[in-house]
Amino acid sequence: MEKNNFKILVVDDEPDIVEFIAYNLKKEGYDVCTANDGLDGIKIAEKEKPDLIILDIMMPRLDGVETCEHLRRNPMFKNTLIVFLTALGDEQSEIKGLNAGADDYIVKPIKPKLLLSRINALLRRLQPSEVPGKNQIGDFIIDMEQYLVHYKNEHYSLPRKEFELLNLLTSKPGKVFHRDEILNKVWGTEVIVGDRTIDVHIRKLRQRFGDDHIVTVKGIGYKFDS
Amino acid sequence: MEKNNFKILVVDDEPDIVEFIAYNLKKEGYDVCTANDGLDGIKIAEKEKPDLIILDIMMPRLDGVETCEHLRRNPMFKNTLIVFLTALGDEQSEIKGLNAGADDYIVKPIKPKLLLSRINALLRRLQPSEVPGKNQIGDFIIDMEQYLVHYKNEHYSLPRKEFELLNLLTSKPGKVFHRDEILNKVWGTEVIVGDRTIDVHIRKLRQRFGDDHIVTVKGIGYKFDS
DNA sequence: TTTTTTTGTTAACCTTTACTTAACATTAAT
DNA sequence: ATTAATGTTAAGTAAAGGTTAACAAAAAAA
Numbered sequence: 001m002e003k004n005n006f007k008i009l010v011v012d013d014e015p016d017i018v019e020f021i022a023y024n025l026k027k028e029g030y031d032v033c034t035a036n037d038g039l040d041g042i043k044i045a046e047k048e049k050p051d052l053i054i055l056d057i058m059m060p061r062l063d064g065v066e067t068c069e070h071l072r073r074n075p076m077f078k079n080t081l082i083v084f085l086t087a088l089g090d091e092q093s094e095i096k097g098l099n100a101g102a103d104d105y106i107v108k109p110i111k112p113k114l115l116l117s118r119i120n121a122l123l124r125r126l127q128p129s130e131v132p133g134k135n136q137i138g139d140f141i142i143d144m145e146q147y148l149v150h151y152k153n154e155h156y157s158l159p160r161k162e163f164e165l166l167n168l169l170t171s172k173p174g175k176v177f178h179r180d181e182i183l184n185k186v187w188g189t190e191v192i193v194g195d196r197t198i199d200v201h202i203r204k205l206r207q208r209f210g211d212d213h214i215v216t217v218k219g220i221g222y223k224f225d226s
Numbered sequence: 227m228e229k230n231n232f233k234i235l236v237v238d239d240e241p242d243i244v245e246f247i248a249y250n251l252k253k254e255g256y257d258v259c260t261a262n263d264g265l266d267g268i269k270i271a272e273k274e275k276p277d278l279i280i281l282d283i284m285m286p287r288l289d290g291v292e293t294c295e296h297l298r299r300n301p302m303f304k305n306t307l308i309v310f311l312t313a314l315g316d317e318q319s320e321i322k323g324l325n326a327g328a329d330d331y332i333v334k335p336i337k338p339k340l341l342l343s344r345i346n347a348l349l350r351r352l353q354p355s356e357v358p359g360k361n362q363i364g365d366f367i368i369d370m371e372q373y374l375v376h377y378k379n380e381h382y383s384l385p386r387k388e389f390e391l392l393n394l395l396t397s398k399p400g401k402v403f404h405r406d407e408i409l410n411k412v413w414g415t416e417v418i419v420g421d422r423t424i425d426v427h428i429r430k431l432r433q434r435f436g437d438d439h440i441v442t443v444k445g446i447g448y449k450f451d452s
Numbered sequence: 453t454t455t456t457t458t459t460g461t462t463a464a465c466c467t468t469t470a471c472t473t474a475a476c477a478t479t480a481a482t
Numbered sequence: 483a484t485t486a487a488t489g490t491t492a493a494g495t496a497a498a499g500g501t502t503a504a505c506a507a508a509a510a511a512a
Contacts, residue, residue, distance in 0.1 A: 091340050098343040103351065104330070114317050117324040125329070125351065159459050174372045197461060199499060217373050218469065218498060219386035385470055423472055425488060444480065444487060 006123050007031040009048060011041035011067070012056035012085070017110070021054065021085075024112045025119070038062025042070060050080065051126055052119065057086040057097065065100045072101035081122050085110065137170045138213075138226030151209060158208075161186065165201050169214060169224035176223040198222075232349050233257040235276035237267035237293070238311070239285045243336070247280065247311070250338045251345070264288025268296060272365075276306065277352055278345065283312040283323065291326045298327035301367060301376045307348050311336070363396045364439075364452030377435055384434075387412060391427050395440060395450035402449040424448075 008030045012018045015036070022032045033048045035041040037059045045053060053071070057064035064084055071077040081104075084097045089107040097105045103122055106115060141150040147163055149156045158166065164186045169177060177185075179198060187193055202214055202222060215225045234256045238244045241262075248258045259274050261267040263285045271279060279297070283290035290310055297303040307330075310323045315333040323331045329348055332341060361368040367376035373389060375382045384392065390412045395403060403411075408424055428440055428448060441451050 091337055095339055095343045098347045103347055111317055113321055117321045121324045121329055161460070176371065176373045193460090194462060196463080196499085196501095199501085200461075203500070216499070217383070220373060223372065387471070419471085420473060422474080422488085422490095426472075426490085429489070429491095442488070 005031065006052065006126070007033065007048060007050040008119070009033050009035065009041065009045055009050035009053045011035045011038065011044075011053065011059070011064075013037055013059045014056075017056075020112075021110065021115070024116060028116050028120075030119075038064065038067035038070075041067055045071065045077065045080070049076070052081040052083065052123060054083050054085050054119075055102075057084055057088055057093070065097060068097070068100045068102055079126075081126065083119070083122065085115075137173050137224065140166075140170060140209075140213075142167050142170055156208065159204075162201055162204055165198075166205055166224075169222060173224050173226055176217045176220050178221040182221060231257065232278065232352070233259065233274060233276040234345070235259050235261065235267065235271055235274060235279045237261045237264065237279065237285070237290070238282040239263055240282075243282075247336065247341070250342065254342050254346075256345075264290065264293035264296075267293055271297065271303065271306070275302070275362075278307040278309065278349060280309050280311050280345075281328075283310055283314055283319070291323060294323070294326045294328055300379050301381070302362070302365075305352070307352065309345070309348065311341075361393070361396060363399050363450070366392075366396060366435075366439075366452075368393050368396055382434065387427055388430055388434075391424075392431055392450075395448060399450050399452055402443045402446050404447040408447060 008025050010018050010021050010025070010032060011034070012021070013036055018034050018036070022034055025032045033044055033050065035044045038055075039062045041053070041055065042062075055064040055067055059067075062070070064086065068082050068084070071080065071082065082102045083104045083106060084102050085106045085108065086093070086097075087108045088094075094105045094107075104118055106118060139152050142163075143150065144167065147157065147160075149158055149163065149166065165182065168182065168185050179195070182198055183193070187197075202216075206214055213224060213226070215223050217223060234251050236244050236247050236251070236258060237260070238247070239262055244260050244262075248260055251258045259270055259276065261270045264281075265287045267279070267281065268288075281290040281293055285293075288296070290312065294308050294310070297306065297308065308328045309330045309332060310328050311332045311334065312319070312323075313334045314320075320331045320333075330344055332344060361370065365378050369376065370393065373383065375384060375389070375392065391408065394408065394411050405421070405424060409419070413419055413423075428442075432440055439450060439452070441449050443449060
């Protein structure tokens with residue numbers, strides 16, 4: 001079920017609930033980490049940098065609303081989605097929670113399908129996370145650290161120029177990279193290589209991965225399309 | 227109360243409800259427009275380009291879920307927030323609504339303060355619209371980064387000169403571009419091409435998108451009209 | 453080191469597409 | 483009605499990219 005690379009942190013003081021939520025999120029393909037109270041949650045959040053945090057409200061040491069406010073004060077979590085998941089169903093609590101900076105407020109008992117629908121709705125707005133070192137686009141995972149490309153359960157070790165070219169194109173899927181830009185970013189400003197050089201490397205990538213991914217925009221350059 | 231400049235479209239077939247919601251949104255400082263059913267809603271949305279749309283589900287002519295799906299198919303509304311506001315409180319309806327592409331699902335009866343808290347929560351995530359590199363005019367979206375033109379749910383990849391010509395004309399809708407100006411901006415001052423060349427490219431654009439958008443101003447040049 | 457293999461670049465040629473033009477038709481203005 | 487401007491079409495031309503093979507350079511292996 002490895003289909004998305006979003007990471008979700010679940011914070012609740014009841015282990016059974018944490019486990020139940022984590023199980024459902026993992027089944028959906030999310031990467032899940034957990035914490036048992038607010039303070040613990042903040043610590044894990046700082047380490048794991050999740051895309052979304054699910055917070056119980058009533059917790060020992062630091063309650064959910066305070067945790068949310070604390071997180072929101074830290075610019076690191078400006079774009080992190082926060083969802084309250086609580087037994088407190090009254091209007092006042094919900095308003096308080098949302099005004100504390102939360103993105104959603106879901107009332108227990110937990111209905112797994114509904115929870116997932118809401119989580120999915122929130123996450124589909126999130127721009128694909130820019131994790132340096134790894135870059136996932138469509139069927140591709142570009143591992144800059146290992147200079148490896150994973151594609152459809154296979155992994156390829158490409159020559160350097162090919163790798164850098166693919167990495168450039170996939171760094172902004174859809175964007176057309178001008179030939180100049182490609183030369184500058186892949187070959188640098190010092191070296192001057194002929195015009196056909198780019199084409200030859202594009203060709204090699206197409207031979208490896210098929211003709212469907214790299215699109216020529218005549219007169220401009222190339223783009224990666226998923 | 228003019229504190230934010232977000233525009234919200236309220237779609238519901240019950241005038242009393244529309245008025246009640248609109249009143250509360252206006253009090254909060256939002257710019258509000260309204261529609262009475264799905265079809266009407268789509269028409270108004272295309273004209274007003276709201277940041278957020280509140281949809282009732284049970285409506286004559288086109289129900290809320292269908293309206294939402296229709297909107298989501300149009301790239302113009304890719305970043306528009308959609309919220310269902312409905313009497314249907316069962317889990318299945320809610321899941322269906324969220325999976326249709328909605329960002330939130332709120333159950334009637336309406337609690338004004340809670341509604342506003344949720345609307346505010348959604349809108350504070352909205353990046354300031356008008357992404358540079360994208361040019362939206364009427365039914366057209368000119369994507370300079372991807373060299374793509376979106377038009378009525380289709381997208382077109384035009385040859386360079388055609389793209390640049392359309393991009394020039396749409397950059398100031400209504401303004402008449404003199405033939406000289408077109409030659410300078412699209413062909414540059416160096417190249418000198420015959421007079422009929424412009425016409426041929428205009429013709430190709432008209433073949434693609436219909437004769438209604440590019441207007442000839444005899445003796446002067448051309449303009450784009452929506 | 454020398455040899456072998458892999459990777460990078462280039463040149464020559466081929467293919468495709470976009471662009472331009474010329475000739476003629478049509479339209480609009482005076 | 484006449485004229486000037488624009489519309490249309492098809493054909494020719496130029497430009498851009500694709501392909502291949504040969505060679506050079508670098509890296510790895512012996």
